[in-house]
Amino acid sequence: xxxxxxxxxxxxxxxxxxxxxxxxxxxxxxxxxxxxxxxxxxxxxxxxxxxxxxxxxxxxxxxxxxxxxxxxxxxxxxxxxxxxxxxxxxxxxxxxxxxxxxxxxxxxxxxxxxxxxxxxxxxxxxxxxxxxxxxxxxxxxxxxxxxxxxxxxxxxxxxxxxxxxxxxxxxxxxxxxxxxxxxxxxxxxxxxxxxxxxxxxxxxxxxxxxxxxxxxxxxxxxxxxxxxxxxxxxxxxxxxxxxxxxxxxxxxxxxxxxxxxxxxxxxxxxxxxxxxxxxxxxxxxxxxxxxxxxxxxxxxxxxxxxxxxxxxxxxxxxxxxxxxxxxxxxxxxxxxxx
Amino acid sequence: xxxxxxxxxxxxxxxxxxxxxxxxxxxxxxxxxxxxxxxxxxxxxxxxxxxxxxxxxxxxxxxxxxxxxxxxxxxxxxxxxxxxxxxxxxxxxxxxxxxxxxxxxxxxxxxxxxxxxxxxxxxxxxxxxxxxxxxxxxxxxxxxxxxxxxxxxxxxxxxxxxxxxxxxxxxxxxxxxxxxxxxxxxxxxxxxxxxxxxxxxxxxxxxxxxxxxxxxxxxxxxxxxxxxxxxxxxxxxxxxxxxxxxxxxxxxxxxxxxxxxxxxxxxxxxxxxxxxxxxxxxxxxxxxxxxxxxxxxxxxxxxxxxxxxxxxxxxxxxxxxxxxxxxxxxxxxxxxxx
DNA sequence: GGTTGGCACTCGTGGACGCAGAGTGCCAGG
DNA sequence: CCTGGCACTCTGCGTCCACGAGTGCCAACC
Numbered sequence: 001x002x003x004x005x006x007x008x009x010x011x012x013x014x015x016x017x018x019x020x021x022x023x024x025x026x027x028x029x030x031x032x033x034x035x036x037x038x039x040x041x042x043x044x045x046x047x048x049x050x051x052x053x054x055x056x057x058x059x060x061x062x063x064x065x066x067x068x069x070x071x072x073x074x075x076x077x078x079x080x081x082x083x084x085x086x087x088x089x090x091x092x093x094x095x096x097x098x099x100x101x102x103x104x105x106x107x108x109x110x111x112x113x114x115x116x117x118x119x120x121x122x123x124x125x126x127x128x129x130x131x132x133x134x135x136x137x138x139x140x141x142x143x144x145x146x147x148x149x150x151x152x153x154x155x156x157x158x159x160x161x162x163x164x165x166x167x168x169x170x171x172x173x174x175x176x177x178x179x180x181x182x183x184x185x186x187x188x189x190x191x192x193x194x195x196x197x198x199x200x201x202x203x204x205x206x207x208x209x210x211x212x213x214x215x216x217x218x219x220x221x222x223x224x225x226x227x228x229x230x231x232x233x234x235x236x237x238x239x240x241x242x243x244x245x246x247x248x249x250x251x252x253x254x255x256x257x258x259x260x261x262x263x264x265x266x267x268x269x270x271x272x273x274x275x276x277x278x279x280x281x282x283x284x285x286x287x288x289x290x291x292x293x294x295x296x297x298x299x300x301x302x303x304x305x306x307x308x309x310x311x312x313x314x315x316x317x318x319x320x321x322x323x324x325x326x327x328x329x330x331x332x333x334x335x336x337x338x
Numbered sequence: 339x340x341x342x343x344x345x346x347x348x349x350x351x352x353x354x355x356x357x358x359x360x361x362x363x364x365x366x367x368x369x370x371x372x373x374x375x376x377x378x379x380x381x382x383x384x385x386x387x388x389x390x391x392x393x394x395x396x397x398x399x400x401x402x403x404x405x406x407x408x409x410x411x412x413x414x415x416x417x418x419x420x421x422x423x424x425x426x427x428x429x430x431x432x433x434x435x436x437x438x439x440x441x442x443x444x445x446x447x448x449x450x451x452x453x454x455x456x457x458x459x460x461x462x463x464x465x466x467x468x469x470x471x472x473x474x475x476x477x478x479x480x481x482x483x484x485x486x487x488x489x490x491x492x493x494x495x496x497x498x499x500x501x502x503x504x505x506x507x508x509x510x511x512x513x514x515x516x517x518x519x520x521x522x523x524x525x526x527x528x529x530x531x532x533x534x535x536x537x538x539x540x541x542x543x544x545x546x547x548x549x550x551x552x553x554x555x556x557x558x559x560x561x562x563x564x565x566x567x568x569x570x571x572x573x574x575x576x577x578x579x580x581x582x583x584x585x586x587x588x589x590x591x592x593x594x595x596x597x598x599x600x601x602x603x604x605x606x607x608x609x610x611x612x613x614x615x616x617x618x619x620x621x622x623x624x625x626x627x628x629x630x631x632x633x634x635x636x637x638x639x640x641x642x643x644x645x646x647x648x649x650x651x652x653x654x655x656x657x658x659x660x661x662x663x664x665x666x667x668x669x670x671x672x673x674x675x676x
Numbered sequence: 677g678g679t680t681g682g683c684a685c686t687c688g689t690g691g692a693c694g695c696a697g698a699g700t701g702c703c704a705g706g
Numbered sequence: 707c708c709t710g711g712c713a714c715t716c717t718g719c720g721t722c723c724a725c726g727a728g729t730g731c732c733a734a735c736c
Contacts, residue, residue, distance in 0.1 A: 025729085037679075038679070038680055039681095040680055041678080041679055044678090057728090060686060060729075061687050062729090063727080135479060137477050147473070157495060234595070236592040236595060254574040256573075257574060363700085365698080366698090375708070378708075381699090382707090382708085385700090397716065397717070398700075399700055399701095399714085400699065401700095
């Protein structure tokens with residue numbers, strides 16, 4: 001167990017390093033923070049902290065920098081979440097209020113997050129799986145070809161072509177449309193399969209095949225997690241990363257282009273609050289020198305998707321966490337209103 | 339007017355510089371290319387080329403590098419478009435054939451272009467303005483609230499909410515839907531305004547306001563150029579840019595995030611074939627050290643959108659132009675099929 | 677036992693220096 | 707107009723050295 005002062009020393013090291021980007025030494029520490037002890041004492045503490053793996057020195061005889069483990073302790077025990085100031089909150093709200101549709105909400109959120117945190121922002125589109133159906137529309141494009149359009153409460157629209165096993169009359173189509181909507185409109189996606197289960201039975205034998213096909217396409221659309229999209233922004237902030245560019249930045253850019261990787265990254269964070277994954281805690285090795293701060297957001301009480309930022313492990317955790325949390329909150333509000 | 343040999347020298351300089359990324363000197367030139375003259379002669383030619391602004395030397399007593407003007411001459415007069423090999427063409431086709439919907443086509447195109455050219459790829463979504471209407475759907479969400487869904491021949495779906503001035507019955511809605519589709523289905527966007535002009539006259543006085551509102555929303559959607567979206571990819575290739583990273587790469591990343599800038603960039607290229615804009619020819623100053631190679635693509639004869647790549651001015655122009663042209667061709671085919 | 681000042685040691689950084697190597701411009705001769 | 711030769715000018719790189727920041731350890735002190 002670390003003594004109170006050692007924790008303070010660790011906190012000071014993290015804060016200074018985040019600020020200056022340079023390894024911090026014992027003397028500088030005692031000057032900038034009033035720890036009430038001499039550099040020599042701090043050196044002893046540092047040796048202990050290094051022994052335990054919380055800090056490390058890049059070269060012999062250089063200052064110390066925090067390790068992933070050190071940041072972890074800092075985030076968990078030594079720092080809170082820094083709340084946004086009132087003007088900042090107002091700015092967030094104003095900026096998001098200008099959005100005209102879902103795409104715009106997401107786009108604005110990305111920009112906002114990137115600007116606030118000066119890091120790379122990632123926003124997942126509201127997921128289908130937890131939202132509710134607003135309307136299902138069926139259009140007959142050809143005798144045996146139907147287009148299915150699904151509109152969700154988050155304003156998202158998905159469309160699918162359905163090739164029917166048999167021609168399907170306008171009347172039957174209208175019938176199906178009406179029945180379908182009366183059953184599923186306003187219901188949660190997860191409930192839909194149960195609700196439409198016996199729907200084919202209400203139709204003539206000749207139409208049943210088509211009805212089943214349409215329904216299974218609908219169900220596919222609902223559960224299709226692959227379709228999850230996201231938007232990223234603020235990649236220009238990567239240039240603030242470090243001095244050894246090509247090696248640091250390249251794998252990060254590559255990882256960011258792999259939506260699959262990012263979705264997995266966001267998906268892994270199960271915590272209901274703000275989640276921080278530091279350095280090697282990220283499974284993807286291109287992101288081993290980055291931290292990911294993420295949180296769920298949604299209209300109403302429940303989270304329907306995630307958003308977050310990706311930045312160097314050397315980041316201002318309290319500030320970033322505050323910004324991410326605040327943005328998520330306001331996006332949730334916007335979605336709930338629309 | 340430059341003599342034939344001087345043009346050959348310029349061509350050789352461009353090719354060598356693109357290959358090695360290092361200023362090229364007279365001796366190296368005569369060794370790698372069989373010009374049939376001595377280094378001293380080449381030096382004289384180089385002096386002339388420099389005088390005319392086609393090449394420059396970074397420092398006194400270093401080799402020469404092409405200027406923007408030099409690249410321009412190279413592209414216009416000295417190099418053709420390098421066609422893709424048969425296996426490459428097959429690979430392109432196979433890769434694009436796997437696409438399941440419009441988003442997927444665009445996403446795959448971006449990946450493909452980025453991989454082929456090892457540069458940043460930009461693909462604009464097929465624009466609304468030049469395509470045709472496949473179907474217009476109207477859904478009644480509330481007595482005085484209609485959702486308008488527009489489906490285009492390129493598979494794109496746009497939806498808009500319409501707040502009606504007066505309640506609008508299901509029967510009237512169905513009537514409008516039928517009349518609207520019979521008039522505009524299969525027609526080009528530009529023809530739509532003329533075709534629906536007198537549509538309100540066919541309705542009862544009480545419904546005319548609503549019909550007009552719906553129609554004007556439809557027309558808005560059709561002409562709305564702001565809604566043009568694009569997808570970019572391959573930003574990781576920026577790391578191959580140069581050695582002086584932060585300064586070079588940052589403005590490029592920033593420009594790439596401004597969709598407006600990119601759209602303008604693509605839009606400026608009026609040429610029906612492959613267009614190349616080199617260095618300072620790009621209006622946006624963040625892109626002053628990049629070249630943009632773009633081309634229109636579309637289903638059928640006419641271009642409905644653009645795609646292209648952004649890379650350092652020092653790029654393999656013939657190869658890049660070939661790749662861009664080939665990809666555009668196959669994307670056009672895919673769109674025409676679907 | 678924890679804290680402190682002192683001291684020797686380690687290394688990375690940055691400036692000065694010098695040396696090659698590549699490239700140039702110019703000139704005189706073919 | 708081309709060519710070989712020659713003197714000149716840079717950049718890049720490696721070496722060397724001195725400086726400074728920072729450390730670890732130890733003996734002394736509270």
